[in-house]
Amino acid sequence: MTQLSSTDTDTSAEAEPQPDERREAWAARLADSLGNGYAEHHIIGGSDLWVRVARDSWTDAATAARDLLGCQFFDWLSAIDWLPSPFGRDMDAQEDNPEPKAADPMEQGHAGGETRFQMVMRLYSITEHMGLTIKADLPDGDLSIDTLIGVYPGADWHEREAWEMFGIHFNNHPDLRNIYLPGEFEGNPLRKDFPLLARRVKPWPGIVDVELFPGEEDS
Amino acid sequence: MTAVGTDQRQQLAYVATQAADARLNVEIETEGMTLNIGPQHPATHGTLRLVARLDGEQVVEAEPIMGYLHRGYEKLADVRTYPQVTTLINRIDWLGSFANEVPFILAAEQLMEVEAPPRAAWIRTILFELSRLANISLFLGDMGMQLGAITPVFFAFRDREFVLNQIEAVTGGRFHPNFDRIGGLKDDLPKGWIDETRGVMVKMRNFCDELEDLLLGNEIFEARTRGVGVIPADVALSYGLSGANLRASGVDWDMRRDNPCGLVHDQLDWKVWTHPDGDSFARYWVRLQETREATHMIEQMLDGLPGGPVMAKVPVIIKVPAGEAYVATENPLGVMGYYVVSKGDLGPFRVKIRSASFNNISVTPWVMRGVYVPDVITILASLYFILGDIDR
Amino acid sequence: MGLVASGKAPKPLTKLLNLGRKYSIWMYQWGLACCAIEMGAVIGSPRYDVMRLGVIPFPASPRQADLVVISGTVTDKMVPSILRLYQQMPDPKYVISMGSCANCGGPYWDSYSVTKGVDQVIPVDVYVPGCPPRPEALLEGIVLLQERISNEDPAARWRGDPIVVD
Numbered sequence: 217m218t219q220l221s222s223t224d225t226d227t228s229a230e231a232e233p234q235p236d237e238r239r240e241a242w243a244a245r246l247a248d249s250l251g252n253g254y255a256e257h258h259i260i261g262g263s264d265l266w267v268r269v270a271r272d273s274w275t276d277a278a279t280a281a282r283d284l285l286g287c288q289f290f291d292w293l294s295a296i297d298w299l300p301s302p303f304g305r306d307m308d309a310q311e312d313n314p315e316p317k318a319a320d321p322m323e324q325g326h327a328g329g330e331t332r333f334q335m336v337m338r339l340y341s342i343t344e345h346m347g348l349t350i351k352a353d354l355p356d357g358d359l360s361i362d363t364l365i366g367v368y369p370g371a372d373w374h375e376r377e378a379w380e381m382f383g384i385h386f387n388n389h390p391d392l393r394n395i396y397l398p399g400e401f402e403g404n405p406l407r408k409d410f411p412l413l414a415r416r417v418k419p420w421p422g423i424v425d426v427e428l429f430p431g432e433e434d435s
Numbered sequence: 436m437t438a439v440g441t442d443q444r445q446q447l448a449y450v451a452t453q454a455a456d457a458r459l460n461v462e463i464e465t466e467g468m469t470l471n472i473g474p475q476h477p478a479t480h481g482t483l484r485l486v487a488r489l490d491g492e493q494v495v496e497a498e499p500i501m502g503y504l505h506r507g508y509e510k511l512a513d514v515r516t517y518p519q520v521t522t523l524i525n526r527i528d529w530l531g532s533f534a535n536e537v538p539f540i541l542a543a544e545q546l547m548e549v550e551a552p553p554r555a556a557w558i559r560t561i562l563f564e565l566s567r568l569a570n571i572s573l574f575l576g577d578m579g580m581q582l583g584a585i586t587p588v589f590f591a592f593r594d595r596e597f598v599l600n601q602i603e604a605v606t607g608g609r610f611h612p613n614f615d616r617i618g619g620l621k622d623d624l625p626k627g628w629i630d631e632t633r634g635v636m637v638k639m640r641n642f643c644d645e646l647e648d649l650l651l652g653n654e655i656f657e658a659r660t661r662g663v664g665v666i667p668a669d670v671a672l673s674y675g676l677s678g679a680n681l682r683a684s685g686v687d688w689d690m691r692r693d694n695p696c697g698l699v700h701d702q703l704d705w706k707v708w709t710h711p712d713g714d715s716f717a718r719y720w721v722r723l724q725e726t727r728e729a730t731h732m733i734e735q736m737l738d739g740l741p742g743g744p745v746m747a748k749v750p751v752i753i754k755v756p757a758g759e760a761y762v763a764t765e766n767p768l769g770v771m772g773y774y775v776v777s778k779g780d781l782g783p784f785r786v787k788i789r790s791a792s793f794n795n796i797s798v799t800p801w802v803m804r805g806v807y808v809p810d811v812i813t814i815l816a817s818l819y820f821i822l823g824d825i826d827r
Numbered sequence: 828m829g830l831v832a833s834g835k836a837p838k839p840l841t842k843l844l845n846l847g848r849k850y851s852i853w854m855y856q857w858g859l860a861c862c863a864i865e866m867g868a869v870i871g872s873p874r875y876d877v878m879r880l881g882v883i884p885f886p887a888s889p890r891q892a893d894l895v896v897i898s899g900t901v902t903d904k905m906v907p908s909i910l911r912l913y914q915q916m917p918d919p920k921y922v923i924s925m926g927s928c929a930n931c932g933g934p935y936w937d938s939y940s941v942t943k944g945v946d947q948v949i950p951v952d953v954y955v956p957g958c959p960p961r962p963e964a965l966l967e968g969i970v971l972l973q974e975r976i977s978n979e980d981p982a983a984r985w986r987g988d989p990i991v992v993d
Binding site for chain 1: 903904932936937938939940943
Binding site: 482502503504505506507510511514522523526529530573588589592593596609610611822823 | 859860861864865867868871872873874899900902904905908934935937938939940941958959961
C-alpha cells in the first residue's frame, strides 16, 4: 500500500499562464465580427477558451463560430444558475433541517457576467481540434433568448432541456415542451432554489464517516 | 453481388432516400395511423418510446419520447462530493461504466492541477478500452437480433462475460467499477491479470471474426442495412453526432487521436476507421473494426505498461479549487464530456453532462422521414444508444 | 379451477399443482436500466441460463406471464405503465424487484424524478439487492420465489388476497 502515496510526482509546481496564440486569434476574430455584442473572454493557455457575448448576439456568435472559426460540431447547450443554493450544501449539514443561510454573494465563473442565469454553449472544430465555450447573460426579469435551431438543428432538444430545467424561454423555438419530466411536474429542477424534498425529510448523515487511508492520521 | 465503388454506393443511398421523400408526396389517400413503440419494447433496448405517424407502410414523422429513465444526475451532482459523483456517473452508460468516470476525473484533475502517474494513466486507458469492448460487443450482437438473427446476441453475451471478468478482477465490480480516483487509481492490477487479458483479447478477436462471417456476408443483413438511414456528414456534425455514428459518415475525427488529454492513446499505433456511406451498414462496420482495433490497442498497452505508483499525492478530503473545466473523451458511444464548475467546495457547484447518446438520437426525427416501418428498428439499432446515456 | 379457487382442493392435489406452477413460470422482463443487462445475461447468456430453473422468458405479452421482473430505476413517468402492466397480468401473479433502484430508489434516493421503490405501486414478492445484482443473485431470487410458490395456498392467490408476510 506504500505506492498509494508517491513522492516522485510533484504537483505543486506553479504553472505559468502560457500565451495561446490560436485561441487569442479565435477570440479576436469573434470580437471583430460581433462588435458591440462581444463582452469579454478568458483563456487558459493550451487548454480552453471562454467567450461571453450579449444576449442579442447569441445566434450571431454561433453563426460566426460556425462560419468563421469552422466550429461545425455542435457539442451542447445548457445554462448555469449562479445563485448560491439557499439550502446550503445539504451534505455538509450536521443538524437535521438547517435553516436557509443568508445568500452568499453571487460569483460568476470564467469570462465574468452580471446575472443569475447564464446560457452556455460549447462548439468544437474538428479540423482545428479546438473548442470554445460561449456564454450569455440573461436578465432576471426576462429569461428568454433566441433559438439556435437555424444555425445548429441539433440545438432543438438541448433547448427543450434548458427550458424544462431552468425555465428559460427560447424565442422562435417551434416545439418547446417537456422532454424528460411528466407534464404535471411543477418547478425547474436545476434552479438552485429548487429543493430536493427527500433530503429535507431525511437528512444526509454528514461527512463524519470519511474513511482514511491506512496509516493516515485524523487531523 | 456486383462490385460497386464507394462513391457510387453513397450516391445510390442518397437516391434511395430522395425517392422515399418523393413517394410521400404521391397523391394516394391512405388513412394516417399512429404507431407507438415503447416505452418498453425490445427494439428500443431500454425505455425509449417512439411515436411514429404512418402513411401506409411509411413513416411520415417519428418522434422519440424519452425521460422514462430521467434520474436527475445534474441536480444530484450538486449535492454530492466528488467521490460520490463518480459512483453516480458510473450508471450513465451502464455498459461501459469505467469510461464514464474518466472524463469527470480528468476534469477534476485539471482543476486541481494534479496529474496521474504514468502507470495510472496506462491502466486507465486499458480499462477505458476494455469498457469499450464490453459495450460494443453487445451492440454487435444486438444489431443482429433487431434484424431477426438470434445467434449473434448469444455469442455477444457469451464472450462479453470474459471481458467483464477481467474488469471485475481489477476493480471488483462487473458493471460499476467506481475505480477511478482523482490523482490515479484505487489499486494496481492483480497478479496474473496481464496474461489472462491477452487470452481474452484473442477470444474477442475470434468473436469479431465470427460475427463478420455471420452477418457481414449475409445477404439479408446487407439488404436490411445498406442505404438505410443515411446521415450525411454535415447533418451529422450539426446535430452533434459523435463516435462511430460520425465516423460512419466519413468524418475522420476521433478524440482519442486528436485530443488525448490524459489518456495514452497517442503513444499507441492504431488506426481510426471511417466509412463513407453513412448508412446503417457503415455504422455496424465501423464499430466492428473499432472493436478489433481496441483489442490490438490493449495488447500494445499490456506490453508497454510502465512501472511506478498508481496514485499521485492528493489530500484525503478532496476540495477542488474554484474554476471551470470541460473535458471530453471518446467513449464507446461517442464523445462524452463533463463541464465542471467548482467553487472550492467538497462537491461541484454545477456539472453539465454531455452524453453522446442524447445528441446521437436527436437526429432520429430527421433521418426517419420517409423510411419504412422495419427500417425504424434498423436505424434505432444502428445509431446505438443507451437509455441512461440519453436521459441521464 | 372452481375447486382450487374455492379452497376445497385436497392437500396432495394442491402440492401437485404447486409443483407444476413452480417449474413453469413465464417471466416477463421489464428491463429499465443497468439491471436489465444483468437480467439479459441471465436470459441470454449460456453461463447463467435461467431456463434450467423452469423459467420461460420472453412471453409475447404480460397477459401470458406469471412473473414480472422489475429491473432498474423506476421513475415517476414510468409508474403508470408499470401499473397498467401489472393490472394486465392474470392472477396468480408474482413480482420480483431487482436492484436497489427498484427496491428503494437506490443511489437516487434523493432525486426529484425517481420513485423510491416499486413497492409503492405494486406488491413485491422477492427483493433482489445489489447495484446491479449479479446474475446469480437474480437466479437466487427466482429460487426463493419458487419456494414460496411451493408452500402457498393457491386459493388465496386466486382470490387476489393481499399478501401477508409472516
